[in-house]
Amino acid sequence: MSISVAFVDDHPILLEGLVSLYSGKSDLNIVAKGENAVDALKIVEEHSPHVLVLDLSMPGDTVAAIEVIAQKYQGTRIIVFTANSSIETAIQVLNQGVAGYVLKGSSASDLHQAIRTVYDGDTFITAGFATKVIMAMKTAELRRRKQAQQRLSLREEQIVRHLMRGSTNREIARCLDISEKTVKHYMTLLMQKLDVRNRLEVVLAAQRLDVLPDGTVDRGRIN
Known part of the structure; x- marks a missing residue:
């Protein structure tokens, strides 16, 4: 069974490149593409892709769109594909239900692996950056536990x-x-x-x- 995937990015050349590149993968089926947060919501409503790959810095409220999709359309797994390497931002969207966080600059095989990983129900974060995010999340959790204990x-x-x-x-x-x-x-x-x-x-x-x-x-x- 192929994995249905949709890409949303406001950079036309990058978007077309993603669609072209991954359309050639036998295990993937590209069902839609979009350019902004509103498109992301429409695509999920109309196509219910297994995996939605979207940028964070797009027209519209992308974070709000992520929250809605994660809550209402749990059959769609979300991968954030972004140049934003802020640990705080990564933790925020991961806590909202994002299953993958891939930094732009990663290899094509990394994004392909991320799509397969989140489709299988796991979480994928770009190597190297993942260590920083996990450590930050552990530190925040320890802080919350300490405050609760006090x-x-x-x-x-x-x-x-x-x-x-x-x-x-x-x-x-x-x-x-x-x-x-x-x-x-x-x-x-x-x-x-x-x-x-x-x-x-x-x-x-x-x-x-x-x-x-x-x-x-x-x-x-x-x-």
Whole structure:
């Protein structure tokens, strides 16, 4: 079975070159071509190609078109074929559902491989550039996980609020109607979660997270 492919690019010579080059591939069937974001949407609606190869820098809102296609026409896999080597842009469109990101300047065999790869359900990113994108995505994910881990529960917030007033463990336990042992347990959790060493650092770290109301800390009572 041949893979149906459509190309969309606003550079006529490049577009004709792509169509001519890949029309000669026995495993590909070029079903349509276009020049802008609107064309991309129309092509997917009318031809439902297995793979849509499109540039990012075209007339119209290409990123919005990608988002619509990825959400509504999941039978079409999208390859961005672009000169844009911005890691942030690559991550953005990959998160929106793009299956391939191929830099212009890649070889004809690279784009052919990308078409076959995304058709098979995998992701393809230009070699070399892929390493940078993957590392950036991993770094962003680790940052998100760390931020999620640092979010305070309701009980933890209550305890930190009392710490800000200079309350002792016994006073916190009495106010929250829990045992001192439970307060100590929460203090241990807070220090681990916020990666700090003592009660004062718990308060300062929690304030940096911006999860507490404005207030002053009575440092003389925190020890």
